[in-house]
Amino acid sequence: MEPSDLDGVLAANTAFYAAFEERDLDAMSKAWEHSDRVVCTHPGWATLMGWGRVAASFFALFQNAQRLQFILTNEAAEVVGDIGWVSVDENILDTADATTVAAFNLFTRDEAGEWLMVVHHASAVSASDAGGGT
Amino acid sequence: MEPSDLDGVLAANTAFYAAFEERDLDAMSKAWEHSDRVVCTHPGWATLMGWGRVAASFFALFQNAQRLQFILTNEAAEVVGDIGWVSVDENILDTADATTVAAFNLFTRDEAGEWLMVVHHASAVSASDAGGGT
Numbered sequence: 619m620e621p622s623d624l625d626g627v628l629a630a631n632t633a634f635y636a637a638f639e640e641r642d643l644d645a646m647s648k649a650w651e652h653s654d655r656v657v658c659t660h661p662g663w664a665t666l667m668g669w670g671r672v673a674a675s676f677f678a679l680f681q682n683a684q685r686l687q688f689i690l691t692n693e694a695a696e697v698v699g700d701i702g703w704v705s706v707d708e709n710i711l712d713t714a715d716a717t718t719v720a721a722f723n724l725f726t727r728d729e730a731g732e733w734l735m736v737v738h739h740a741s742a743v744s745a746s747d748a749g750g751g752t
Numbered sequence: 753m754e755p756s757d758l759d760g761v762l763a764a765n766t767a768f769y770a771a772f773e774e775r776d777l778d779a780m781s782k783a784w785e786h787s788d789r790v791v792c793t794h795p796g797w798a799t800l801m802g803w804g805r806v807a808a809s810f811f812a813l814f815q816n817a818q819r820l821q822f823i824l825t826n827e828a829a830e831v832v833g834d835i836g837w838v839s840v841d842e843n844i845l846d847t848a849d850a851t852t853v854a855a856f857n858l859f860t861r862d863e864a865g866e867w868l869m870v871v872h873h874a875s876a877v878s879a880s881d882a883g884g885g886t
Contacts, residue, residue, distance in 0.1 A: 698834060703858065739875070
């Protein structure tokens with residue numbers, strides 16, 4: 619794979635978290651493929667399928683007064699053809715606490731060369747395991 | 753995509769859960785790509801990177817006396833080139849209880865045409881949300 623491919627996937631990943639932090643629904647909409655095949659699993663949630671449900675979930679989350687800050691660590695990216703993915707730890711700071719969420723993000727490259735999110739799966743790491751698993 | 757591509761990915765997905773149910777480390781090893789880029793996030797765990805750590809996690813899980821049974825629902829599969837993925841709900845039965853785990857599995861097709869797992873991300877659906885999210 620080309621280094622520029624990885625850069626493109628990582629930039630798309632960064633844009634997703636920037637939209638999340640800014641609670642910017644337009645930017646979040648631009649980050650995703652608008653199709654029936656997109657899937658999104660927020661921590662502790664059932665999986666949402668299709669852009670309509672995924673968009674509604676972000677709309678609901680962005681209504682929250684609480685603003686989240688994401689510190690991303692352990693980022694690992696791969697590209698195979700027109701598919702790229704990023705495994706990353708979201709260290710989420712809010713006013714009261716910090717939590718670690720393990721996330722997996724999958725992107726496809728469209729005909730214009732833009733990387734669009736098709737899968738976001740995030741799960742809370744329980745405190746007893748936050749040190750790094752077995 | 754060819755229907756046979758989807759069939760191949762779904763068969764690989766089924767083989768993964770069969771190995772899990774049987775606690776068969778050889779079959780589990782055959783289901784995965786053996787590389788540094790594989791990632792596995794068990795429910796509540798931090799993400800494990802690399803086949804060595806992933807294999808060790810299944811070895812540890814298979815030491816458990818408790819046998820799990822997976823009833824898979826809401827299976828949705830896609831193939832793009834040599835990458836395929838499956839979103840699926842794992843309804844896990846053990847002797848005491850049933851839990852629902854939202855899972856995402858990613859596969860790559862190797863030069864022999866075999867679909868091998870490179871990503872497994874599973875997260876418990878909290879009881880209040882098990883009905884289907886927002």
